[in-house]
Amino acid sequence: MFTNYSYTVDTRFMRYAQIDTQSDPLSSTFPTTEKQKDLSRLLVKELLEMGITDAELDEHGYVYATIPANTDKQVPVICFCSHVDTSSDSSGTGVKPIVHRQYDGGDIVLPDDENVVISAKEHPYLASKKGDDIITASGTTLLGADDKAGVAEIMDAAHFLVTHPEVKHGAIRILFTPDEEVGRGVEKADMKKLGASFGYTMDGGELGSLEDENFSADGAKITVHGISAHPGAAKDKLVSAIKIAGEIVDALPKDSLSPETTEDREGFIHPVRIQGTVEKTEIDFIIRDFETAQLEAHETYLRRVMDKVLAKHPGARATLKVTEQYRNMKEVLVHHPEVTAYAAEAMRRADVQPLRMSIRGGTDGSRLSFMGLPCPNIFTGEMALHSKQEYVSIQDMKKAVQTIVYLAQLWEEKA
Numbered sequence: 001m002f003t004n005y006s007y008t009v010d011t012r013f014m015r016y017a018q019i020d021t022q023s024d025p026l027s028s029t030f031p032t033t034e035k036q037k038d039l040s041r042l043l044v045k046e047l048l049e050m051g052i053t054d055a056e057l058d059e060h061g062y063v064y065a066t067i068p069a070n071t072d073k074q075v076p077v078i079c080f081c082s083h084v085d086t087s088s089d090s091s092g093t094g095v096k097p098i099v100h101r102q103y104d105g106g107d108i109v110l111p112d113d114e115n116v117v118i119s120a121k122e123h124p125y126l127a128s129k130k131g132d133d134i135i136t137a138s139g140t141t142l143l144g145a146d147d148k149a150g151v152a153e154i155m156d157a158a159h160f161l162v163t164h165p166e167v168k169h170g171a172i173r174i175l176f177t178p179d180e181e182v183g184r185g186v187e188k189a190d191m192k193k194l195g196a197s198f199g200y201t202m203d204g205g206e207l208g209s210l211e212d213e214n215f216s217a218d219g220a221k222i223t224v225h226g227i228s229a230h231p232g233a234a235k236d237k238l239v240s241a242i243k244i245a246g247e248i249v250d251a252l253p254k255d256s257l258s259p260e261t262t263e264d265r266e267g268f269i270h271p272v273r274i275q276g277t278v279e280k281t282e283i284d285f286i287i288r289d290f291e292t293a294q295l296e297a298h299e300t301y302l303r304r305v306m307d308k309v310l311a312k313h314p315g316a317r318a319t320l321k322v323t324e325q326y327r328n329m330k331e332v333l334v335h336h337p338e339v340t341a342y343a344a345e346a347m348r349r350a351d352v353q354p355l356r357m358s359i360r361g362g363t364d365g366s367r368l369s370f371m372g373l374p375c376p377n378i379f380t381g382e383m384a385l386h387s388k389q390e391y392v393s394i395q396d397m398k399k400a401v402q403t404i405v406y407l408a409q410l411w412e413e414k415a
Helices: 009-017 036-050 145-163 241-250 292-310 337-349 364-370 394-414
Strands: 063-067 078-083 098-100 134-136 172-177 198-204 209-214 216-225 268-276 280-289 317-326 355-359 377-379 391-393
Touching: 009 036, 009 134, 009 145, 009 394, 036 063, 036 145, 036 172, 063 145, 078 145, 078 364, 078 394, 145 172, 145 198, 145 391, 145 394, 198 209, 198 337, 198 364, 198 394, 209 337, 216 241, 216 292, 241 268, 241 280, 241 292, 268 292, 280 292, 292 317, 317 364, 337 394, 377 394, 391 394
Parallel strands: 078 172, 078 198, 198 377, 209 355
Antiparallel strands: 063 172, 098 134, 134 391, 209 377, 216 280, 216 317, 268 280
16 A cells, blocks of 8 residues: 555654754743744644645644545544654754664764764664664754654655545544643643544654553642741751752652662652752652552652651741642553554554553543543654654654554444
8 A cells, every 4th residue: 555655754754853842841831832833833734735624723732633534434533643842851942853874773973962872782772773764863952753753654644645535534633732741732622623532642662562551640749948047147047948858859769669760560759850949949749650549659658758857857847739640541441442452453554563562651642531532652663752862763654654544444444
């Protein structure tokens, strides 16, 4: 089916990667940065040029579009979703994507900062891509394959389906979201407008990865209130909220319950930001576990640590506030096994071996699943996320395009 198809996924990705779309975790607006809409407006323009007439960008930064059904069967409406924003962990300004043709299997030294090396030893998946065409950034920014690879793959699959009407499918909805990287990706998504029954996020990593389980997640904030005094007359008066916050962080386990010491299905308590003054200091945490019930246990542990430290500082006080972020999509997808099964079959049709995996993190799909759209996550090829070492294989992206098309075809066949 794809023998004579001229893929557009690589050129689309190179174009999208150069648009700065970083979201801002400290912003209270929605979207958190207006520049995310720069890419969204381009996507609407390209969708309209394909002949997808209802493509639109709403005031919140969401792109909605429909590839109409071309079959008489009653097929469930399915949605493909990716996010346009990139992480704030590394600069996304002035991205210069570079294609390394027929990668030789060795280290890749990035030209704009030769201290940034993508080591084949440290990145064994990259080493396995010998002979592929690899896209990287230039060394001073992230690449943005998370998740512009997914965006480009959905766009190329849409282009294929529009230009190949012989491939029968039901109605397909496209959703591009802002602010996924700050955990707000579907906060203002209009599910009634979307009108889909099942969905797939294109936001996974290595070729064949198929994820129908993710961390359950809460955010936590400890606010420490100290006592301020002039440092020249502070003896027996000053109680530093900054130092107490430091003690709380230092009291967390060194060999467990942290991202740097856990793997597989182990959860963690992770301080991600400290800010404040002697009088008031805030510590932000993310709390993660595959078992939702374990979140409460982690939060109870954190409270005990806080109380134990506070007991050593008379006059100080602190509060712990927990906010629900997202939950394990498995709790929903277990009731809709066909959604994941069809994804696995679509991969096999694309000559890709499905790799059932769990996400030590979250995607829009985890939130969407609990909003009524069961939504596992499919590979895009994006690797070494949120860093200057980020890379993606063009061949992996092409396989993702095929998987999307075969999925659309499968839902029609099974209807």
